[in-house]
Amino acid sequence: MSGVTQRWVLDEIVDPYGAKVVVDRAPDGTVREARFDLAGLPRIDALLTGQQVAEVPSLVERLCGVCPAAHHLAGIRALESLAGGVDLPAAAVASRRLLHHASAIASHAVRAVGTDREGAVTLRRFAKAVMTAVGSPGHFPVTAVPGGVASRVGVEDRGRCLELLPAALSAAGRIAERTLPVPGPTDAFRGADVALVDDQGRPDLLGSRLRAVSADGEVLVAAAGTSGWDGLVAESAPGQPAPGPTSSPWDRGGAPTASGRSRNCASGP
Incomplete structure (x- = not known):
């Protein structure tokens, strides 16, 4: 059907695994609230009940495919809190921070593809190099262990990160200059x-x-x-x-x- 344009309107976003976004509209059509309806999914706490405590960090890592590093670190810190808290070596704290921040960069870089594809690729490459340096080359991290980290940052990995850093900083600055002036959502968040x-x-x-x-x-x-x-x-x-x-x-x-x-x-x- 050449020359014909179709316009599709999605009233709700449906997830094949049972999650969907429900949009509540006022009589005039304006959006009053948008919320997740996860009625088809189980509660996470019920899945954890009865599991070995030491296995919880690896289980919670898979709660979200976007931010497994945050859940990985949270799970390990939960174990450490059960022991009354742990004073970590400075190097271990630094490695955990590198993992967390690199994971955030890798995730947010994807959003910049439409604005600056080359810059987004540069940032993601740098983030993956940092995550590899702290011992987590795969999607699900294995950096932190109770009381510290599994391994130290090697000299070669450190050098690789420093080599990529200038280009990453330049890309981040360029993306910020292009995106920060763009107005945000008009609906104010009152929470x-x-x-x-x-x-x-x-x-x-x-x-x-x-x-x-x-x-x-x-x-x-x-x-x-x-x-x-x-x-x-x-x-x-x-x-x-x-x-x-x-x-x-x-x-x-x-x-x-x-x-x-x-x-x-x-x-x-």
């Missing part, structure tokens, strides 16, 4: 932004404290330790495959306020 931070409240993908900031910039939670997280985050749909995390922040006077939606600012364990 809380949640991120991991270090002891000083600075953003840290491997931080051990939780920080929450409201849409108007008010700090709701400054730096909550892991022992208090259960009191800060709850499920809006308890027991469901997509529980819908909500936060229970505090106002300036310290009194509980109404629960609100939240989103994480950066993937991290």
